[in-house]
Amino acid sequence: MKIILLHGLFMNKVIMKPLAKRLEVLGYDVENISYPSTKADKARLFNTIDQAVADGPALMLGHSLGGLVITDYLFSQQVSTDKVPMVITLGTPHQGAEITKDMAKLNLDGLLGSSPQFGLIPKRFKKSWPVAQKLISIAGNVKLGARPLLDRVWREEVAESDGTVSIFETQIPGMSEHIIVRQSHTSMVYSREVVKIIDHYARQLKQ
Numbered sequence: 001m002k003i004i005l006l007h008g009l010f011m012n013k014v015i016m017k018p019l020a021k022r023l024e025v026l027g028y029d030v031e032n033i034s035y036p037s038t039k040a041d042k043a044r045l046f047n048t049i050d051q052a053v054a055d056g057p058a059l060m061l062g063h064s065l066g067g068l069v070i071t072d073y074l075f076s077q078q079v080s081t082d083k084v085p086m087v088i089t090l091g092t093p094h095q096g097a098e099i100t101k102d103m104a105k106l107n108l109d110g111l112l113g114s115s116p117q118f119g120l121i122p123k124r125f126k127k128s129w130p131v132a133q134k135l136i137s138i139a140g141n142v143k144l145g146a147r148p149l150l151d152r153v154w155r156e157e158v159a160e161s162d163g164t165v166s167i168f169e170t171q172i173p174g175m176s177e178h179i180i181v182r183q184s185h186t187s188m189v190y191s192r193e194v195v196k197i198i199d200h201y202a203r204q205l206k207q
Contacts, residue, residue: 001059001202002029004052008064008091009037009115015189016063022195028202031058037065038113046073056083059202060133063189064165067092067137068118074131081132085205088136088198090188093165094129094172096122102150122169129174136177136201138194139170144184162188 003023005016013034020030031052035045052058062070067089074084100121103109112120129135145163152158159166164185171178183191 001057001206002031002052003198003202004049004058004060005030005032006049006060006062006066006069007034007037008062008066009112009120011037011063015186019189019195022192023198026195026199035069038111038115040069040114040117042072042117045069046077049073050077053079053083056085057205058084059086059088059198059205060084061088061090061198062092063090064092064185065115065118065120067094068120071129071131072118074133079131079133084133086134086136086201087131088138088201089170090138090194091140091162091165091170091185092137093120093122093169094137094175095127095169096120097165097169098122098159099147099150099164102154105154127172129172135172135175136179136197137170137172137175138179138181138188138197139165139167140183140185140188141167141180142182142184142187144187 007016013032016032020032023030060070070087140162143161143163147161147164148158162185181193188194
């Protein structure tokens with residue numbers, strides 16, 4: 001089974017290396033894709049992903065923005081479930097990330113670069129999972145990051161979150177499973193518990 005990894009915003013594939021290594025030890029063929037998250041050329045990136053998926057089958061796994069990239073790729077390229085039967089996301093704001101609006105209030109939204117093209121900024125409507133692939137959305141509940149502070153400044157209550165993305169934002173109508181782990185936004189990538197969850201669902205695809 002091939003597993004394709006895509007990292008999050010302001011990161012590169014180095015952050016995903018420990019996860020990739022643990023999955024390789026379990027016997028998976030792992031492709032750890034790097035891309036400039038704030039300067040992404042969508043056509044070039046999607047071509048790179050196409051080459052990684054090839055004829056499949058491949059499980060696609062994205063951390064944060066990486067999950068939104070995967071969704072956009074599958075939808076725009078109309079990828080079949082024979083090639084990609086399942087997607088697993090870690091701390092991905094499927095409803096968009098409220099923290100991006102806070103950045104705009106602080107005149108920091110320019111730092112996001114081209115990343116909003118993948119759906120990072122929340123919309124007024126409530127969208128649903130737009131592709132046929134099964135979605136396993138994993139969320140963290142350790143509030144280590146800027147989100148709790150920004151909630152206190154801009155909102156009436158502090159949301160349950162991983163410190164960056166709220167648990168609510170990681171949910172989307174049409175997902176197959178929603179799992180909460182005791183991790184922060186970044187620590188999910190290094191969690192052995194998360195590796196076990198990934199392995200569990202990847203084994204289902206092998207059956």
